[in-house]
Amino acid sequence: MTKDRSDEQVDQNQQEVLEKYDTESRFRSFDNRFLAILVTLIAVGMSLYHLTTAFTGPPVPVLVHRALHVSLVLILVFLLFPPTKKARRDRLPWYDLILGLLSIPSTIYLFVNYEDIVTRGGLPITEDIVMGTLLVVLVFEAGRRVTGVALPILAFLFVLYAMFGNDLPGLFQHRGYDWSQLAEQFYMTTEGIFSTAIGVSSTYIILFILFGAFLAKSGMGQLFNDLAMALTGKSRGGPAKVSVIASGFLGSINGSAIANTVTTGNFTIPLMKKIGYNRVFAGAVESSASVGGQILPPIMGAAAFIMAETLGVPYTNIVLIAILPALLFYLGILSQVHMRATKDNLSGIPRAELPKLSDVLKERGHLLLPILFLVYMLFFSGTTILFSAASTIIVTIIISSLRKTTRMNVKDLIDALESGARTTVSVAIACATVGIIVGVSSITGFGLNLANAIVAIGGESLFLTLLFTMVACIVLGMGMPSIPAYIITATMAAPALVQLGIEPIVAHLFVFYFGIFANITPPVALAAFAAAGLSGAGPMRTGFQALKLALAGFVVPFMFVYNDALLLIDTTLASGILVIISAIIGVLMLGIAAERYFLYKLHFLFSGLMAAGGILFLMPGMMTDAIALAILALIFAIQFITKKRQGTPQYSTAS
Structure with a gap:
C-alpha cells in the first residue's frame, strides 16, 4: 500500500524539522547503487562484528578494538555526512572518499605495532605522532559534521589550553605540553580518543542502539503510541498525556531528545492542538517529555552505562537510584498537563476514535516480552550486560515473528542492522571528540582545578555550589547530545560536589540531569525549537514553557543531594x-x-x-x-x- 500525498508531505515536514535542529540526521542518500550497497555492507558488518564480540569477546586487545570501532565510524561519517548543509547529498565527492580511506591506517598501525607501542611505554616515535595527528584531525572534522561546531570548538580550545596553559596565571596554570605528548595521550592511551566513552560506545551503547533498532522495525513505536492512547487518550487532556507516556518510553530507548521530539511530536502535537491546547504548550509538552526519556531507566539513552563505567559501580545500581527521580519528573509534567486541561475545560479523545487496550495487546502486546526479558537478564540472571543485550536482540527477533504484523523479513533485519550502525555513528563520534577534552583534563588536571574554582566561588556553601554547578552544566550541555554533555559535566563539574562530601553517584546524577536539560533551556533549547517547528509556535516561548513543565526536574536534583533517600539509598x-x-x-x-x-x-x-x-x-x-x-x-x-x-x-x- 503506497502513501498518499498528504502522508508524504507530513513525512517531508518531519524530516525538514529534524534536519534543521539535529545535525545527526543529515545523511546522504545515494543515487549510485554501488555506493548505497557499500554503505549498507560497512554498516551491517560493523553491527554484526559488535554483536558477535558481545558473545565471544573482542579478538584483539582493548585499545585495538576501540580503534577499530572508531575507524568504522569515521568511514561511515565521511560516506554519509556531507561537509556542509548546502552540499549535495546524492553523490560522494572524491575528497570524502579519501578521508574515508584515511580513517583506516591508524587502526592498522595500532594492530601491527601494538607490542612495540606497549614496550616503548610513553616514548612515541615519529610514526606514532603522525598517526595520532591524522586521527585527531579526522575526529575533529567528523565531529564538526555530525555534532555541529560547538563540541569540536570546545575540544580545540582544550588542545590550545594543553599547549599554552603554562602561560596562564593562577589556578589554571600547568607546566605545558608539546604536540608529541598530546598526540600520544590522544592516540596511544585509553585516556584520550579511546577513553572510557569510546569503550562504552564500542560495547554497551551500540548493542542497546541495535536493540532499539530491532524494536522499531518490529513496531514497538506503534505499540507505545497505541498503549498510551488506549490508557489515557479518553481522559481530560488525553493527547498530552499520550505524548508524555509515549515520549518517555521511546526516549529512554533511542537516547536522542531531538529525534524523539520530532518522531513522537509529529503524531501527538496535532492531537493536542486539536482538543484545545495552545501551540506553545503542545510543543513544550512534547519536548520536555522527550528530554526526560534520557533519565528514565532501564536504558536512560545509554548514558547509564557510561556513568557505571566512570564510577566503577554496577549498572543496576545506577538504574535503581534513578527510578524515583525520573518518575517524579514525569509526574510533574503530567500534573501540569492535567491542571491545564482542567483549567481550560479541555476534553479527551472520543472513545470511538481510540484503540481498545485488548486489541492493542492482542496485536502487539508480545513486543513487551523482550523488554521484560532484558530486565530479567540485567537484574536477575547474573550474566554480563553485553550478553544480556545481545541475547535480548535475538529474543526480539524471535518474539516479533509470533505475529505477521510484527514479523521481520530479511530486508527488515538488514535495515535494523544498518540503522543501528548509522545511529551509533553520532554517539561514537561525540564520544571520540569528547575524549580529546577528557585527555586534556586528565593530563593537565583541569577538572580538579575547575572543581576547586567552583567550590571557592561557592564559598563552602553547598547550595551556592549546587547552583553554580547547575549553571555550568546547562552552559556546557547547550547544543550537545546528552552523552558528551554528561561526560564533560562529569569531568569538570561533578568533582566540585564530591569535594563537599557528596557521594560520587549522587554528584554524577546531579550533573547528568542539568546537562540534559540544556536541550530545553533557552537560548539554545534544540529539543524545544524542534517541537516549535512542528507546532508552529515561537521557539523561545516554547523553550520557556518547556522549562516550566520540567520544574520538578530542576527541583528534584537539589533535593536528592540534601536528601539521598529520594534515590532510595540505604x-x-x-x-x-x-x-x-x-x-x-x-x-x-x-x-x-x-x-x-x-x-x-x-x-x-x-x-x-x-x-x-x-x-x-x-x-x-x-x-x-x-x-x-x-x-x-x-x-x-x-x-x-x-x-x-x-x-x-x-x-x-x-x-
Whole structure:
C-alpha cells in the first residue's frame, strides 16, 4: 500500500524539522547503487562484528578494538555526512572518499605495532605522532559534521589550553605540553580518543542502539503510541498525556531528545492542538517529555552505562537510584498537563476514535516480552550486560515473528542492522571528540582545578555550589547530545560536589540531569525549537514553557543531594514508602503551583505557598512534611469553602 500525498508531505515536514535542529540526521542518500550497497555492507558488518564480540569477546586487545570501532565510524561519517548543509547529498565527492580511506591506517598501525607501542611505554616515535595527528584531525572534522561546531570548538580550545596553559596565571596554570605528548595521550592511551566513552560506545551503547533498532522495525513505536492512547487518550487532556507516556518510553530507548521530539511530536502535537491546547504548550509538552526519556531507566539513552563505567559501580545500581527521580519528573509534567486541561475545560479523545487496550495487546502486546526479558537478564540472571543485550536482540527477533504484523523479513533485519550502525555513528563520534577534552583534563588536571574554582566561588556553601554547578552544566550541555554533555559535566563539574562530601553517584546524577536539560533551556533549547517547528509556535516561548513543565526536574536534583533517600539509598522499606509518598505529594504541589490552579485558579500568594510546600515535602524531616501538609490543607480548605459558598471565583482571594 503506497502513501498518499498528504502522508508524504507530513513525512517531508518531519524530516525538514529534524534536519534543521539535529545535525545527526543529515545523511546522504545515494543515487549510485554501488555506493548505497557499500554503505549498507560497512554498516551491517560493523553491527554484526559488535554483536558477535558481545558473545565471544573482542579478538584483539582493548585499545585495538576501540580503534577499530572508531575507524568504522569515521568511514561511515565521511560516506554519509556531507561537509556542509548546502552540499549535495546524492553523490560522494572524491575528497570524502579519501578521508574515508584515511580513517583506516591508524587502526592498522595500532594492530601491527601494538607490542612495540606497549614496550616503548610513553616514548612515541615519529610514526606514532603522525598517526595520532591524522586521527585527531579526522575526529575533529567528523565531529564538526555530525555534532555541529560547538563540541569540536570546545575540544580545540582544550588542545590550545594543553599547549599554552603554562602561560596562564593562577589556578589554571600547568607546566605545558608539546604536540608529541598530546598526540600520544590522544592516540596511544585509553585516556584520550579511546577513553572510557569510546569503550562504552564500542560495547554497551551500540548493542542497546541495535536493540532499539530491532524494536522499531518490529513496531514497538506503534505499540507505545497505541498503549498510551488506549490508557489515557479518553481522559481530560488525553493527547498530552499520550505524548508524555509515549515520549518517555521511546526516549529512554533511542537516547536522542531531538529525534524523539520530532518522531513522537509529529503524531501527538496535532492531537493536542486539536482538543484545545495552545501551540506553545503542545510543543513544550512534547519536548520536555522527550528530554526526560534520557533519565528514565532501564536504558536512560545509554548514558547509564557510561556513568557505571566512570564510577566503577554496577549498572543496576545506577538504574535503581534513578527510578524515583525520573518518575517524579514525569509526574510533574503530567500534573501540569492535567491542571491545564482542567483549567481550560479541555476534553479527551472520543472513545470511538481510540484503540481498545485488548486489541492493542492482542496485536502487539508480545513486543513487551523482550523488554521484560532484558530486565530479567540485567537484574536477575547474573550474566554480563553485553550478553544480556545481545541475547535480548535475538529474543526480539524471535518474539516479533509470533505475529505477521510484527514479523521481520530479511530486508527488515538488514535495515535494523544498518540503522543501528548509522545511529551509533553520532554517539561514537561525540564520544571520540569528547575524549580529546577528557585527555586534556586528565593530563593537565583541569577538572580538579575547575572543581576547586567552583567550590571557592561557592564559598563552602553547598547550595551556592549546587547552583553554580547547575549553571555550568546547562552552559556546557547547550547544543550537545546528552552523552558528551554528561561526560564533560562529569569531568569538570561533578568533582566540585564530591569535594563537599557528596557521594560520587549522587554528584554524577546531579550533573547528568542539568546537562540534559540544556536541550530545553533557552537560548539554545534544540529539543524545544524542534517541537516549535512542528507546532508552529515561537521557539523561545516554547523553550520557556518547556522549562516550566520540567520544574520538578530542576527541583528534584537539589533535593536528592540534601536528601539521598529520594534515590532510595540505604533506606528501609517503611522509610522508603514514606519518602515516595511525600515526594509524590510534593511534586503534585509543584505542578499545581506552576499552573496556578487547584480547585480553581490560585492567587499568586497561594501559588507561592503551594510551591514552598512542595519543596518542603521533598526535603528530609518530619517537621518539613508537617509544615507542607498544613499548607496544603489550608489552601484546600480555603478553596473548598469559598467555592462552595460562591461557586467558582476567579482567584482564591481578591487580587
